[in-house]
Amino acid sequence: MNKTLSTELYISDFSLVNPLGSNLPEIHKNMLLGKRCGLTENTNLPNEGRLFVGAVATKLPDISNQAKHFNTRNNQLAKLALQSLEDEIKDLKLTILPEKIGVIVGTSTSGIYEGENAVKLQTDTGGFPVAYDYRMQEMFNLAEFIADELGVYGPTFTISTACSSSAKAFVTAKELILSGVIDAAIVGGVDSLCGMTVNGFSALNSTSSGLCQPSSLHRDGINLGEAAALCVLRKDKGTIKLLGCGESSDAHHMSAPHPEGEGAISAMQQAVNTAGIIPSDVDYINLHGTAT
Numbered sequence: 001m002n003k004t005l006s007t008e009l010y011i012s013d014f015s016l017v018n019p020l021g022s023n024l025p026e027i028h029k030n031m032l033l034g035k036r037c038g039l040t041e042n043t044n045l046p047n048e049g050r051l052f053v054g055a056v057a058t059k060l061p062d063i064s065n066q067a068k069h070f071n072t073r074n075n076q077l078a079k080l081a082l083q084s085l086e087d088e089i090k091d092l093k094l095t096i097l098p099e100k101i102g103v104i105v106g107t108s109t110s111g112i113y114e115g116e117n118a119v120k121l122q123t124d125t126g127g128f129p130v131a132y133d134y135r136m137q138e139m140f141n142l143a144e145f146i147a148d149e150l151g152v153y154g155p156t157f158t159i160s161t162a163c164s165s166s167a168k169a170f171v172t173a174k175e176l177i178l179s180g181v182i183d184a185a186i187v188g189g190v191d192s193l194c195g196m197t198v199n200g201f202s203a204l205n206s207t208s209s210g211l212c213q214p215s216s217l218h219r220d221g222i223n224l225g226e227a228a229a230l231c232v233l234r235k236d237k238g239t240i241k242l243l244g245c246g247e248s249s250d251a252h253h254m255s256a257p258h259p260e261g262e263g264a265i266s267a268m269q270q271a272v273n274t275a276g277i278i279p280s281d282v283d284y285i286n287l288h289g290t291a292t
Contacts, residue, residue, distance in 0.1 A: 007274070009174055010238025012092075014188075014231035015084035017077055022058040023084050039211055039223050042198065050209055051202070054225025055193055066145070069135035072111030073226075074192040075145045081190070081228035082149060088232050089150060092184055095236070102154035102182040103147045104173040105230070106165025106189035110158075111136030113194035142190055146230075154182045163288060164247075165189055166229065171245040173233050188230035197224055204255065212291035219291040243277070246270025 019038030021027035030036045039052045060076035061083070082089075092101065118132040135141060139160045147156040155176060159168050166189030173185040191197075201207050201224060208221035233242065247270070250263035257263055272279060 007178060007243075009177060009233055009235050009242040011240040011242060012232045012234055012238035013085055013088035014229070014240075015081045016227070016229050017056060017058070017081045018227035018229075019054040019056055019225060022056075022080055037211075038225065051198065051207055052211055052223045053193055053198065054223060054227070056226055066148070068131060069133035069141065070145045070148070071131065072114050072136050072141065072192070074107065074110055074113070074142060074190055077192055077226065077228040078105075078142060078146055078190045078230070079149065081188070081230045082146065085186075085230060085232060089186075092232060092234065093152075096183045096234075098151060099153040100183040101150075101152040102173065102176055102185040103143045103150075103152060103156040104159065104169045104176070104185050104187050105143050105146065106159045106161070106167075106169045107139060107142045107191055108160055108162055108165060109191045109194050109197060109226075110139050110141050112196050113192055116195050146186055150186065152186070154185070163290070167245075168247060170233070170242065171247050174242060174245055177233065177235055183236075184232065184234035186230060187233045188228070190228040190230075192226045193224065206290075208291060214291040215287065216291070222290045244271040244273070244275030246272075246274070 016024060016027055018027060019040075020030040020036060038054045040055060042051045042053045056077065058080070060073070061079045063071055063076055063079055066075075114132065115134075115137040118128050122128050139158045141158075143156045143158040147153070159165050159172065161168055166187075169187050169189060173187045176182050177185065198207075201222065206221050208219075208223055210220075212221065212223045213219045232238075246267035248263040248266040250258045250266070252258040252263070272282075
């Protein structure tokens with residue numbers, strides 16, 4: 001299959017915030033030095049047994065000047081990631097109208113952490129915190145916050161499909177750009193630690209009692225964490241090409257994939273086909289290694 005230039009999109013810049021650092025140089029340095037582990041024993045979130053989590057230790061930006069329902073840890077992580085993209089987004093807005101820039105991001109937590117704290121206070125005192133707003137917990141909250149922060153007005157929504165949320169955001173953004181609905185998008189995902197996630201995976205017997213070991217014969221579960229990863233996806237310029245995407249839904253089981261990997265194979269085959277390559281052209285694969 002020949003590559004079609006009109007279907008090529010570019011990641012012109014991207015940013016990361018995770019337990020190893022708040023920007024690309026810091027994260028890169030800590031990864032190569034190998035002296036800092038992003039996983040620490042959980043002492044703040046409710047759970048049973050010993051558990052290690054990846055918590056962001058960096059001081060997060062103040063967003064108290066924003067609308068009350070935007071004041072969540074999840075949005076603070078997003079704001080920190082956006083700070084590294086300021087120059088690229090300014091350049092984007094010089095050539096593309098705000099209504100032609102979309103925000104398509106993924107999350108599975110949004111402001112649930114704030115909701116948990118509010119429910120605890122309500123249980124203890126009979127009243128919710130003054131600063132609490134139910135809209136903090138809505139999945140749309142993340143995309144709405146980013147669009148409001150950047151002053152863009154294109155299609156804005158959050159995708160919440162668990163571990164695949166951010167990957168599906170790229171598929172949707174690509175479709176919107178290639179169809180002409182928008183010319184560029186802020187794409188990525190943000191998740192923050194909360195008791196629901198920690199206890200939910202613990203209830204599924206999916207968490208490790210120590211540090212996780214992805215792909216190991218001795219793996220015993222995952223370590224949960226929080227992070228933000230955002231990028232600018234556009235069709236006019238960039239250094240990284242987004243050539244192909246794939247997605248599937250085999251509906252095999254509520255929380256487990258098909259034992260023969262039929263859904264994964266279908267999605268990967270779609271990505272290869274739309275990119276116009278063959279499997280032997282692939283030099284690197286980033287595994288979704290949850291160590292379950």
